[in-house]
Amino acid sequence: MHPRNIYNKRLNFNALASEFPEFKKHTTLDLKGQVIMDFKNIEALRILSKILLKKDFNLDVHFPPNGLVPTIPLRLNYILFIEDLLKLTNHNKCVKGLDIGVGASCVYPLIAAKKNGWQMVGTDINAESLNCAQNNIKNNNLAHLIEVVKVKEETILEEVLKQNSVRYDFCMCNPPFFGNPNELCSQLKRKSNRSPPKNAFSAEMHEVITIGGEFTFVSKIIDESSEFQDRIRIYTSMLGIKRNVKLLLQKLHKIPAIKSAISTEFHQGNTTRFGIAWTFDDCIQLEQLPINSDKKEKCGKPYVYNIKPFVGNTEEVGKQFTNIFNDLQLKHTPVKTDNENVVVYDIIAHGDTWSHSRRKRRELAHSSKCQSKTFIKDAINNNKDSSRVNGEKSAKRKCDYVMETVKRVKTEENIFLACTLIIHISSELHIELVYVNGSGGKNACHQILQYFKNHLKF
Known part of the structure; x- marks a missing residue:
C-alpha cells in the first residue's frame, strides 16, 4: 500500500461500529470480543465504503443497488500515485484531470476534488451511471470542480478532447478488466496456489466486461494518445491482469514519440492491482519516480x-x-x-544472451565450415549432406539475427x-x-x- 495511504493500518471495526450504527448491524463479535464483518456480504461492503468516504473525506456517496462497490483503499492508492507523478511536472497551478469511465459512484473525481481541490472531468458511455454520478456531485456541492460527460463507445479520448482546447495534467482509468463472462468467471474461481477472493463480487456487467478486455481498451487509449500527445501531460491507467502490464509496456516502447513509460503495483489486503503511466513530454522523466522501492x-x-x-x-x-x-x-x-x-x-x-549458448557456438562453427568449397562440393553429391548445408546456412542466419537483436535491444x-x-x-x-x-x-x-x-x- 502507498506509504501515505491512511488505510495502511488495519481498519478499526470496533470504532467504526460504535460511530456508525448502520455498519454495526452488519458485524458480529468473534471469540475474543473483536468486531468482525463478513466481506462476502455485498451490503456490508457497500456500507463500509460509504462510511469510509464519509468519515475520512466528508463525502456522502450513493451506490446503485447492483452497481460496482469501490474499495476505498485501492482508489486512494491510485490517487496518491497520480499525486507523485504530478510532482515530476513542476506544475503549481490548478490541476485538471480526466477520469475515463467515471462510473455511477464518481469516486475518483469526488476524492480528488475533495482532498486536493483538483478540477475533474469524468466520462462514461452509460446514461444511468452518469445520472447517479451527477447526483453524487450535486449532493457534495462539488459541481464547481467536477463535470461529467457522456461519450460514444467508439472513441475514448477523442470526443472529449475535441470539444475544447483544454490541456489536462493527467488522465486516469479503471477499465473493465474482462473481455467476456467466461473470463470473469475463471478469475473469480479459486486457484490452487492463491487465496480465494475475500470480497463479494458486486458490479454491473458493463462495469467489468468490455470487448477485448482491458488490454484492448487500454491499447485504444494508447493509440488515441498518440494523436493528442501533449493535450494530456501524463496518461495513466489501472490494470487488473498482471500479464497485460508487460504487453502494454511493450506497445508503449514501440511508439517513438513517447518519452517515458513506467508501471507500478497497488497493494491492498489480498488484492493487487497494477498501474501504467506514459508521457509525450520530454521534460517529464517518469523513471525518476521512486516506485516499488521495496521490490528486492x-x-x-x-x-x-x-x-x-x-x-x-x-x-x-x-x-x-x-x-x-x-x-x-x-x-x-x-x-x-x-x-x-x-x-x-x-x-x-x-535480452536473453545465455540460453543454448553451447548450441549457438556449435552452429556458428558449422556455418563457418560450410564456407569451405570442398565441404559444399561433397555435400551436393549427398542429399542428406545437402540438407545439412542448407540447415547450417539457416542456422548462421539465425545466429546473426540473434546477435543483431541483442545489439538493438541494448539501446532500448x-x-x-x-x-x-x-x-x-x-x-x-x-x-x-x-x-x-x-x-x-x-x-x-x-x-x-x-x-x-x-x-x-x-
Missing part, C-alpha cells in the same frame, strides 16, 4: 549455488565473473561492501532481467542471485545461475 525484499528466496572446497581469492573470482558478464553482454555494476570477502554486482540484461529501455549477484568467499564459494525485476521473470534469473555453474572454473 519481496522477491522471495535467492537462487543459491555453492562450490566447496574452494581455494582462490577475490581477484580470481572477480576476473572470472567479469569475463562471463562480458561474454553475455551483461551490464554489471560493482556494489561497495564493508566485507572484503563479499563481492556484490548489480546486473542488468537487455526495456529490461529483460535485473538481478543482484552476491558472492561470499571463504573455504567455499557461496553464490546468491536475487531476482529484482524484468520481463524475463525469475526463470531468466535461474537460467543465468545455471550458466554460472557450467562456466565457472574453480
Whole structure:
C-alpha cells in the first residue's frame, strides 16, 4: 500500500461500529470480543465504503443497488500515485484531470476534488451511471470542480478532447478488466496456489466486461494518445491482469514519440492491482519516480549455488565473473561492501544472451565450415549432406539475427532481467542471485545461475 495511504493500518471495526450504527448491524463479535464483518456480504461492503468516504473525506456517496462497490483503499492508492507523478511536472497551478469511465459512484473525481481541490472531468458511455454520478456531485456541492460527460463507445479520448482546447495534467482509468463472462468467471474461481477472493463480487456487467478486455481498451487509449500527445501531460491507467502490464509496456516502447513509460503495483489486503503511466513530454522523466522501492525484499528466496572446497581469492573470482558478464553482454555494476570477502554486482540484461549458448557456438562453427568449397562440393553429391548445408546456412542466419537483436535491444529501455549477484568467499564459494525485476521473470534469473555453474572454473 502507498506509504501515505491512511488505510495502511488495519481498519478499526470496533470504532467504526460504535460511530456508525448502520455498519454495526452488519458485524458480529468473534471469540475474543473483536468486531468482525463478513466481506462476502455485498451490503456490508457497500456500507463500509460509504462510511469510509464519509468519515475520512466528508463525502456522502450513493451506490446503485447492483452497481460496482469501490474499495476505498485501492482508489486512494491510485490517487496518491497520480499525486507523485504530478510532482515530476513542476506544475503549481490548478490541476485538471480526466477520469475515463467515471462510473455511477464518481469516486475518483469526488476524492480528488475533495482532498486536493483538483478540477475533474469524468466520462462514461452509460446514461444511468452518469445520472447517479451527477447526483453524487450535486449532493457534495462539488459541481464547481467536477463535470461529467457522456461519450460514444467508439472513441475514448477523442470526443472529449475535441470539444475544447483544454490541456489536462493527467488522465486516469479503471477499465473493465474482462473481455467476456467466461473470463470473469475463471478469475473469480479459486486457484490452487492463491487465496480465494475475500470480497463479494458486486458490479454491473458493463462495469467489468468490455470487448477485448482491458488490454484492448487500454491499447485504444494508447493509440488515441498518440494523436493528442501533449493535450494530456501524463496518461495513466489501472490494470487488473498482471500479464497485460508487460504487453502494454511493450506497445508503449514501440511508439517513438513517447518519452517515458513506467508501471507500478497497488497493494491492498489480498488484492493487487497494477498501474501504467506514459508521457509525450520530454521534460517529464517518469523513471525518476521512486516506485516499488521495496521490490528486492519481496522477491522471495535467492537462487543459491555453492562450490566447496574452494581455494582462490577475490581477484580470481572477480576476473572470472567479469569475463562471463562480458561474454553475455551483461551490464554489471560493482556494489561497495564493508566485507572484503563479499563481492556484490548489480546486473542488468537487455535480452536473453545465455540460453543454448553451447548450441549457438556449435552452429556458428558449422556455418563457418560450410564456407569451405570442398565441404559444399561433397555435400551436393549427398542429399542428406545437402540438407545439412542448407540447415547450417539457416542456422548462421539465425545466429546473426540473434546477435543483431541483442545489439538493438541494448539501446532500448526495456529490461529483460535485473538481478543482484552476491558472492561470499571463504573455504567455499557461496553464490546468491536475487531476482529484482524484468520481463524475463525469475526463470531468466535461474537460467543465468545455471550458466554460472557450467562456466565457472574453480
